[in-house]
Structure formats: C-alpha cells, structure tokens
Amino acid sequence: MIRSLQSNGIPMKTTIQKTLMTARLFSGFWDRWSVHGVEDHVVSEIRPQLGNLEVWTDHFNKSGQLNENLAHSFYEKHLVNEAEYYYRLSALYYNLNQWIYPKQNDDKTYWFQKCLISIRKADAISSIDTRYVSIEISNHTCFGRVRLPANPVGCIIIVNPIDSSKEELFKYEMDFIRQNFITISFDGPGQGETYTFQGLKATQKRWMDFTDTVIEYAWSFFPDIPLYLFGTSSGASWAIYGSCNPKVTKAVAVSPAIRSEGIDLPAYFIERMNSVIEDKETILPNLHQLNIHKPIFMFHGALDVMTSSKTIYNLYDRLPSDKKFLEYEGEGHCCNYKLEKIRKLSMMWYLE
C-alpha cells in the first residue's frame, strides 16, 4: 500500500491513491482521455480494479504493447495510415503511465521515453514531415514538435493545457494537418518532456516568456503564413494572452481556465498541480490586465464546474467586437465531447 505520513502522524493518502480512487469511481475522470483516443473497453475492463499503481501501469503497458504490435502488423501490410494511428494510440497508453506520476522520477521518465519512441515511430512513417525542435526558457530546454503539410494555409500553435503533454493531443495535430495547417506544439514549463526531463516547473512569468517565445519562433520560420492559436483550459487562457502579440492573427479559446470564487478543484488535481508549479503560485495569465484586440472565438460548456458561466460571460464581454462565442448546454470543462466539432469550426473561422 502506498502511504505517507503527515507531520502530525495522521496517515495521508498519496496523490496517486487519490487519482486512482477518482479514476475508479468517476466516469467523468475518463472523458478527457476518451476524447484523446483511449478506447472505452480498455478503461471499462480495468476501472473496478484500480486499487493500486501496479494495476494501472501493467494494464496500460499491455494496451500500449498491443497497439504497438497492431501498428507493426498494419505497417507490414503497407497500411501506413492505420499503422501511424496505432503507434500514436500506443503512445497514448504509455502516456497514461507517465502521467500517473505527479512528480519527476525514474518511472515517469521510463514511461515517457516509451511514449516518445512510439510517437517517433508514427512520425517516421507519416507522410507529413515532423521536426523536433526546442526553445530556451529560464536556462532550460522546452521541447516541441512542428508538423509541416505541403502547401500550408496557416500555422496553428496548439497551446496545451498544463496537465497534458503535446503527445496526448495527437488528434488535434492530425485534424489540423489534414486541412493543411502547420502545427506547432511545445511542452511548456511544468509540462510533458520539459518537466519530466528538464525539471522546469511552471510560473506565471515562465509561461508568459514561453508563450511569447513560441509565437516568435513560429513567426521567424513562417513569416508569410497567418499564425493562429488554439488552446483548451489553461492553454485557452494562454491563447488569449498570446492573441495580444501583433504576430498572431486569431485565437480560439476552449473553456479558458479562470480562477472563480467558490469553486473547488478535485483534491488529486490540486496536488498534481502543486508538483509542477513553483511555490504554488498561479500559472494563469491575468486576463484583466491585457489589451486584447485580436479576434477570439470562445467556447464554453454550460456544465463546467471548474470555471463558472458568469466568469466566462464577464471575460467574453470584455473582448473586442470581432469575437465569437459558442456555448454547449450538455458539456462541461473543455467541452470534451464537442472538441472534434470545435476543431472543425475553428479551422473554418481561421480562414474566414
């Protein structure tokens, strides 16, 4: 049993135990993973048994291996698109295994490396060119990937939410590339490769530098191509921040994370964040201080329990006139089950 002690001697449940309990009991926990590709049957066959860490890692390792084998057999049959997808899916299962560890450690590193190996196998056989790139923030390396379709119509910077790595959002990349958008996706401070391999934690200042630097990076390589931002949750808040940069043409913000009075975040999530945030400070931009003047398309789920509708409406009211808003009645934070449609609508809007 994983157990630690508080200073007063009362047993304190670890973050992993709290995460496992939430995963076992609450189907909503899985929404994000489900829409990012995790198969329902893979979750349902393990959920009731998620009592300890080994059950989790064994199960998702098996799912990762199974999909890797599947990818390999598709590739041998020259079904390259299918092979590419299943390599990315296997990476997602290894990603689940690195994700369960809230803090940097050897196990997290091991699973992240497995995730990256699968992703790179997918990239290697893809018809779309992929470049592995990096930028420097606070004397640390932030790792990124750029995907380059032929004859691009624009360039989308995917601003990943703080608890996700760039590899998790592979479906976003695929959708955008299919419509001939270049995609740029980095792990920022406190995220993915940047946190796991460099140990760089998140602060508000580092995220400001990170967002500014990624935009400059994109513009320096693609100065003649319109630059768009797409973000969900904390990534949406930073997409709004990034829209103030003159080099950005438009931004999409899905469920921007804004601290709302009286709203409690789940215990396991707060602890996970405390592991990757320096000194427990906020890592969200202060949107009230920004001079927002670029077109923004904002999406909101009416059932969002992390950011209240009132807070979202107030933010939307403050945006300049060239803006758009879409609210989904049956959706919660991140509008998970409408994300595919949101990506389609966003691409149409970018090109208007």
Place this chain on the structure above:
Amino acid sequence: MSIEDFLLLVSEIAKIPLEVIEDHSSLRNDLGIDSLQLVNLIVLASERFGMELNKINSLEDVQTVGKLYRTFSKGE
C-alpha cells in the same frame, strides 16, 4: 469516527446546515454535492479519519450519507 463527526464534515464540504443532513440524504440529489465535491469529501474523510480509500469500490457506496459512512466504517 463517529457519525456526528462525519455529518459535520459533509456539512462543511456541501456548505449546508448540519440539521438538514440525514442518514438517507442523497449526496448528489438532496445535498447538491457535485462530483468534484464528492471526490474531495471522500479524500478529506479518509485523511481526517485515517480510513482506506480502497474501501470504496463503486458509486453505489457513496449514494447516501449513511452508505458512505458505513462503507468507511466497515471493519473499523
């Protein structure tokens, strides 16, 4: 952990007066505890009273105030 201590905790999390909380009260429907609050209630109860999270196996165990208390108290 006494039932009184447990009811106090539910009252604190749900931000509702102690006197309206009964054994058969549904955490979700009667007390308006959403899933995020329920996660936090379970975690806080387990930490404050030194109880195992693994005792709760399904949402059936957390339907009502009384069921959740008895699930945690099992074998204590």
